[in-house]
Structures are given as C-alpha cells and as structure tokens.
Amino acid sequence: MHRVLVTGGAGFLGSHLCERLLERGDEVVCLDNYFTGRRRNVEHLLGHKRFELLRHDVVEPVLLEVDRIYNLACPASPVHYQYNAVKTVKTSVMGAINMLGLAKRTKARILQASTSEVYGDPEMHPQKEDYWGHVNPVGIRSCYDEGKRVAETLFMDYHRQNQVDIRIVRIFNTYGPRMHPNDGRVVSNFIVQALQGEDITIYGDGSQTRSFCFVDDLIEGFLRLMEAEGPDIHLPVNIGNPGEFTIRELAEKIISLTGSSSKIVCHPLPSDDPRQRRPDIARAQTLLDWSPSIDLAQGLEKTVAYFRDELSA
Ligand code: NAD
Ligand code: UDP
Numbered sequence: 001m002h003r004v005l006v007t008g009g010a011g012f013l014g015s016h017l018c019e020r021l022l023e024r025g026d027e028v029v030c031l032d033n034y035f036t037g038r039r040r041n042v043e044h045l046l047g048h049k050r051f052e053l054l055r056h057d058v059v060e061p062v063l064l065e066v067d068r069i070y071n072l073a074c075p076a077s078p079v080h081y082q083y084n085a086v087k088t089v090k091t092s093v094m095g096a097i098n099m100l101g102l103a104k105r106t107k108a109r110i111l112q113a114s115t116s117e118v119y120g121d122p123e124m125h126p127q128k129e130d131y132w133g134h135v136n137p138v139g140i141r142s143c144y145d146e147g148k149r150v151a152e153t154l155f156m157d158y159h160r161q162n163q164v165d166i167r168i169v170r171i172f173n174t175y176g177p178r179m180h181p182n183d184g185r186v187v188s189n190f191i192v193q194a195l196q197g198e199d200i201t202i203y204g205d206g207s208q209t210r211s212f213c214f215v216d217d218l219i220e221g222f223l224r225l226m227e228a229e230g231p232d233i234h235l236p237v238n239i240g241n242p243g244e245f246t247i248r249e250l251a252e253k254i255i256s257l258t259g260s261s262s263k264i265v266c267h268p269l270p271s272d273d274p275r276q277r278r279p280d281i282a283r284a285q286t287l288l289d290w291s292p293s294i295d296l297a298q299g300l301e302k303t304v305a306y307f308r309d310e311l312s313a
Pocket of ligand 1: 008009010011012014031033034035036056057059071073074075091095116170171172173174
C-alpha cells in the first residue's frame with residue numbers, strides 16, 4: 001500500500017486515477033485548485049476512509065508526507081490553457097519545482113503527466129520518444145508545449161542532480177467519461193454537439209489526424225509505469241493508442257454512433273495545430289508489457305453513453 005498524492009486529481013484523468021488507486025488499496029490525497037476540475041468528479045470518493053481532498057494550487061509549495069506523486073495539475077484543453085497562458089506556464093514550471101521538491105524531501109517516487117505536445121507539429125511520424133520535436137516557442141500553444149518541455153527538463157535534472165526517482169509519461173489524446181461538457185477538446189465537443197443536434201465544428205478541413213486512447217487504457221499505463229523498475233525507466237514513455245484517424249473521420253463516426261442529424265461545418269484552423277499525431281508505443285510494450293485494449297468504436301460508445309446521461313440530468 002502506498003500513500004499517494006495526485007495533483008489535478010479532480011480533473012478528468014485525475015479522478016479516474018484516484019478511483020483506481022483506492023480500488024487497489026492505496027491511500028490517496030487528491031489536490032486540485034478546481035480550475036478545470038470539479039469536486040463532482042470525486043464526490044463519490046469523499047466518504048472513503050483512505051481518500052482526502054485538498055484545495056490547493058501547485059504554484060505554491062505544500063507540506064505532505066507521501067511516497068508516490070502523480071503530477072497531473074495543468075489545464076489540458078487548448079481553450080483552457082490559452083485562457084491564462086502565463087498561469088499555464090507557472091503551473092507547469094513552478095508546479096514541477098514544488099512537486100519535485102516534495103519528492104526530494106520525502107524520497108517519494110514522482111510521475112509527470114507530460115504530453116505528445118512536446119513533439120509539436122511533428123515531422124517524424126509516428127512519434128518515438130527519442131524525437132526532439134518541432135515546437136514553436138512563441139505561438140499560442142507554446143505556454144502549454146514549452147511549459148511541459150521545461151517540466152520534463154526539471155524532472156531529468158532533479159533525477160541527475162538529486163537522485164529523485166522519476167517517471168515521465170507522454171500522454172497522447174485521451175478521452176472518456178468525466179470529460180467536462182465544455183472542455184473544448186475534440187471528442188467531447190463533437191459528442192455534445194451531436195447529442196444536442198448542433199453543428200459539428202471541424203477546425204480546418206478535418207484532414208489533420210489524432211490517435212485517441214480510452215481513459216481506462218491510459219490509467220493502466222500510468223500505474224504500470226509508476227511501479228516499473230529498470231535502468232532507463234526514468235526516461236519518457238509514450239502512452240496512447242496508435243489507431244490514427246482524421247478529425248473528419250472522427251466527426252462521421254460520432255454522427256453515425258449517435259444517430260444525430262447534425263451537419264458538419266468548417267471553422268478556421270487555429271495556428272500551430274499539429275497536422276498529424278500517432279504514438280510509437282514500442283517502448284511501453286517492452287518496458288511495461290502495455291498496449292491499449294479498447295478501440296475507438298468501443299471507447300466512443302462508453303463516452304456517448306456517459307454524455308447522454310450527463311446532458312439529460
Ligand atoms: P483536466 O483539465 O480535466 O485536469 C487538469 C486538472 O488540474 C484539473 O482538475 C484542474 O483543476 C487542475 N489544475 C490546473 N491547474 C492547477 C493548479 N495550478 N493547481 C492545482 N490544480 C490545478 O485535464 P486532463 O485531461 O485530466 O489532464 C490531466 C493531465 O494530463 C494534465 O497535466 C495534462 O496536461 C495531461 N495530458 C492530458 C491529455 C489528455 O488527452 N487528456 C493529453 C496529454 C497530457
Ligand atoms: N478540433 C476540431 N473541432 C473542435 C475541437 C477541436 O476540429 O471542436 C480539432 C483541433 O483543431 C485539432 C484536433 O481537433 O486539430 C484535436 O483537438 P483537441 O483540442 O482535442 O486536442 P489537441 O490534440 O489539438 O491538443
């Protein structure tokens with residue numbers, strides 16, 4: 001049993017992670033400032049005797065005694081991370097410093113929720129962990145991309161300089177129940193639009209690609225990486241589903257799955273929107289014996305069922 005801190009624990013991924021950790025017998029401290037997360041996401045865990053909820057902002061230090069830290073605190077949707085770009089950088093950078101400081105003091109093992117965005121608009125396809133990326137340092141996505149890149153740098157430097165036991169997971173687009181209806185990311189936007197009979201908003205011509213991972217698969221990858229040992233285990237690991245789809249294909253799948261009468265409309269493509277994205281997961285397969293088990297059709301079905309309930313409540 002571990003005493004685990006989950007920062008960003010009241011968010012989409014964080015709430016699923018807290019649930020899984022409690023199920024396997026850990027004690028969980030869930031820390032969140034509720035910027036994009038909701039108390040409601042973890043309400044069902046509040047009575048649990050091994051669960052504690054803490055309102056706190058990771059840009060400020062926190063004194064806790066833990067032996068595992070999952071650092072997820074950071075808005076993940078472009079709409080939300082661009083809302084206060086300076087704060088996004090502070091959250092990634094100062095949040096990483098504060099959580100690494102905590103890990104150093106308590107000798108806790110710490111996992112960073114990094115992102116496929118560290119590859120930017122990638123010229124290597126699919127993306128392998130040793131690709132350094134193609135990131136605009138001064139664009140509208142930079143607060144997130146560069147913030148996460150600096151966080152990776154800090155993790156590696158605390159590891160080299162202070163022997164902090166780190167793990168870095170590069171998460172590729174993940175979706176599922178408990179995404180906020182106004183989250184702004186593509187899967188939740190399209191499902192909500194389809195269920196409400198509104199136009200489906202494709203940005204650009206919809207030929208850009210993404211690879212979508214269902215949340216349960218991703219959380220399994222987190223847990224395996226956190227507990228895995230080995231000489232190179234502190235280096236980044238991609239976790240995602242290699243099934244690659246154009247955004248137009250995604251829209252069409254969601255229309256057909258929901259039986260919606262919604263029409264597809266095209267809006268301007270935001271700047272620096274990556275053209276293509278697909279993880280090479282060979283490293284996760286070898287190190288963690290992990291690969292995704294839920295394909296897009298199955299995952300979308302579960303997610304649509306969640307939003308149907310959510311929107312009718
Ligand atoms: P989310 O927005 O639902 O969750 C982020 C959580 O962090 C929210 O609960 C938010 O309130 C909290 N938070 C934000 N700033 C904070 C701060 N300063 N202090 C404390 N809490 C703060 O998004 P998510 O999809 O659950 O993402 C979780 C993590 O995974 C993020 O770090 C994100 O960058 C990373 N990630 C997610 C995806 C994905 O597809 N879901 C992809 C790549 C990376
Ligand atoms: N997108 C879209 N319509 C939407 C929301 C997003 O066409 O309503 C596109 C967006 O431009 C991007 C892709 O879908 O090309 C994935 O966007 P998302 O914000 O989910 O994540 P990203 O991978 O870009 O961070």
